[in-house]
Amino acid sequence: MTTTPLRTSTTTDHLDLLESHAIFILREVVAECERPVLLFSGGKDSAVLLHLAVKAFAPQQLPFPVMHIDTGQNFPEVIAFRDATVARVGARLVVAKVQDTIDQGKVQDPGVMGSRNRLQTVTLLDALNDNNFDAAFGGARRDEDKARAKERILSFRDTFGQWDPKKQRPELWQIYQGKVNPGESVRAFPLSDWTELDVWQYIEREQMPLPDIYFAHERDVVERDGMYLAVGPFVEPRADETVEHLTVRFRTVGDANCTGAVLSRAATLDAIIEEVALANVSERGATRADDKFSETAMEDRKREGYF
């Protein structure tokens, strides 16, 4: 018996419902699939996902490894957070590098400044294949994008990793059916029903650590395509651009050269929650160049096997 005071559980708060639902999905996929893996980038959504996975299997160790698809164009703060978090929860980390895919001649090198965003799909599919992973957990949420809004919690992928939005499995009640034939796989999205605000409220409630770049800080930036990009190894100011020193934070964390910062003075979780609640622009709209290629950029990438 324990000496700690007993907390009377309640599921009336919607965060509790979302949390338990996500834990249920994590356990169900681990039970049904042979070799699951959790995709962990060090961003806020995958951090919440890993936190939930630890809860789902406590007091045991995580029954699966975590994997980072490393484009080589990361924010250093995020890589430091990734390594510290993985060490803290005692998970095994698999790193699959886009650079290796380039070196193998499977994709064209876009150059130091070029975006590797689309290339990472090839690296991801190779890594899933090489490790025989038949299920991959991702932190994607349906409120992020109109194509994601259409995707099942368990998203069936063929032997090429492709999502076919016209042939999704019916997914009734909370019966998650992850049976696949060899070579096929599922992507599982336990945070499907969470919104950006839910994620921040949950991080605040659980007092989770996050990379510093989510909080307001001063930084050199250039304005490009309507976004503020952080000046650094992957973003050099062009001749017609002026470097500004501004107080910003990152609302999402992707590659350093396609993730924009937002002007913000929100330096605490409470301030961020207030800012997110009042935002006029969506998080991906404000900060992600990778979604601005075309009207259906996310759907097109998912069809190719993207997260």
Next chain:
Amino acid sequence: MQLATKDLLRLATIGSVDDGKSTLIGRILVDTRQLFDDQLDAVAEASEKRGVGDLDLSFVTDGLRAEREQGITIDVAYRYATSPTRKFIIADCPGHVQYTGNMATGASTADLALVVLDVASGLKEQTRRHLCIAALLGVRSIIVAVNKMDAVDWSKLAFDRVVDEIQALARDLDFTSVSIIPVSALLGDNVVEPSSHFPWYEGPTVLEALENSEAGAWEHTTTRGARLPIQWVLRQPGGGRTYAGMVNGDTFHVGDRVTLLPANIETTITAINFGGEEIADATVGLAADLALANETNAGRGDLIATAPLPSVVNELKTTICWFGEKPLVIGQRLKMKHTSKVTPVRVKTINGVIDIEKLDIDESTSLTTNDIGLATLQTADLLVVDDYRANRVTGSFVLIDEATNATVAAGMVGHASFL
């Protein structure tokens, strides 16, 4: 700032193609300012590109390339909205008959169905089919938006004619709460803002009706037995084991007498944990793990229950929504997933197919795509079940094609009372 709501309402839109489901959801999201500026701009840009006016509201949820090209909804879109009092999870379902499986996906978790129909055409066969499926799935509350009132000059006569039809069907299908509202999703009348076009209507707008409807109906059941289908066995430090799963039916408390099924072993709950921490009780919807007094060899697929206990069976009468491309026939072998258990099943008999128009059972020895029928199934392993009307978790299952692993049917234990 108080943002965390005490309430979460899950709703699904149902109804026939082109009656305006996606437009209504788009209208609700736009008029309650749930959309971000860039999302609204993207909808306006897509509308212009396809020559469908300034702002085609259906593009808010019809996000796939094919949907926008064809002007239809193919699969469920999930959208999220918050009001000062609650969070909404909205499943915008497709209307076409060939996407009935997708519609059932959206409706299976709904507390409430938002039915959209065109006032000029009334209750089409597809709307009746959707209402029938929603009723079978256990949805008890419906809000009916009688749409396109602008196209009939806001006519009370046209509205009243449809109301009579809906009320008759709602009675037949045993819905307990029915609101019928005249609207124009296109122009926004009676959706979020009240309208001056309906001096003869005194009821709520669609948004008011949504805010006042009962949330959490999905979790409510009529039996009071608690159930925990075991998903996973957790090893505790020191050698003990706990059994993890999501609670349904009723609350488990430390000290409760419980029965492990199908083994039929009586024991006591000695501890309840959540996320590695001890708690005193576990309510419906909590993903908890339980420690039991007796050493058992319980595992995934077994069930822990309090009285009244569920039934242990290897043959069961079921209601089936068949989505397979080829017909379901007597003698056919499939796999069934029921709670956390997967078992081979065989179709013993097919006891008829539902006539959507008359709500009668017609004789049939097979079910074709999108038929709803009655079938008796034999299972290879013992199953622990409740009637679906008593418990949606232990009373539901899916059928899986053995070769492709595709989900080919949604099934419910027992038969609805209106059949």
